[in-house]
Amino acid sequence: MTTQCNTLKPVRAKKNFTMLEREMVPEYDFSLKDRKWSPWQLILTSNINYSKKTDWYQYKSFYVKKNIEMLEDNNPSLFELAIQIQPGSKRHVVYNHISRCITGKTWERRLFAQRNIRKQVDKVAQRGFSFYLRRLPLTDAKMERNIVNILKKYDYAWKKIRNRRSCHRRVEIGHHLISDNSL
Numbered sequence: 001m002t003t004q005c006n007t008l009k010p011v012r013a014k015k016n017f018t019m020l021e022r023e024m025v026p027e028y029d030f031s032l033k034d035r036k037w038s039p040w041q042l043i044l045t046s047n048i049n050y051s052k053k054t055d056w057y058q059y060k061s062f063y064v065k066k067n068i069e070m071l072e073d074n075n076p077s078l079f080e081l082a083i084q085i086q087p088g089s090k091r092h093v094v095y096n097h098i099s100r101c102i103t104g105k106t107w108e109r110r111l112f113a114q115r116n117i118r119k120q121v122d123k124v125a126q127r128g129f130s131f132y133l134r135r136l137p138l139t140d141a142k143m144e145r146n147i148v149n150i151l152k153k154y155d156y157a158w159k160k161i162r163n164r165r166s167c168h169r170r171v172e173i174g175h176h177l178i179s180d181n182s183l
Contacts, residue, residue, distance in 0.1 A: 021155050032136065038134050041065075041070060050063040
């Protein structure tokens with residue numbers, strides 16, 4: 001049995017400021033676009049061509065990258081996860097995570113530690129979409145505080161918003177469901 005999520009209050013960051021839905025914000029309008037992000041890296045796909053590659057393993061009906069090169073150092077970082085509906089199309093950012101302990105081999109367990117995030121990944125991956133990850137290293141505590149304040153104006157579909165939304169936000173791009181609010 002699935003339950004529907006109820007939005008408790010309108011999603012607002014401040015009194016007269018509505019949060020921006022991150023998946024709809026183009027890269028050139030994103031407040032953190034000028035930072036030193038790693039390039040987007042494919043981490044999960046249903047493309048059968050990855051079945052023969054040694055750095056990928058099969059999980060259910062999709063393929064997952066074993067190690068991610070951008071994670072070789074263990075510095076605190078902001079990660080963004082994006083979904084691509086079909087090859088060559090726009091990536092839609094649905095999730096962010098700040099972590100201090102994600103390495104190349106533990107990335108999946110740390111990034112998708114919450115059960116509701118793992119369920120979203122499974123549901124969306126079974127629809128045949130691809131997942132991309134990028135990383136922004138956080139060099140000091142002041143930078144981290146600054147980034148956290150900037151992120152408050154964005155509404156990530158897979159993030160709950162305290163006192164406003166108790167579960168994920170439903171997102172449909174075209175006729176493709178990339179985020180489900182009934183887990």
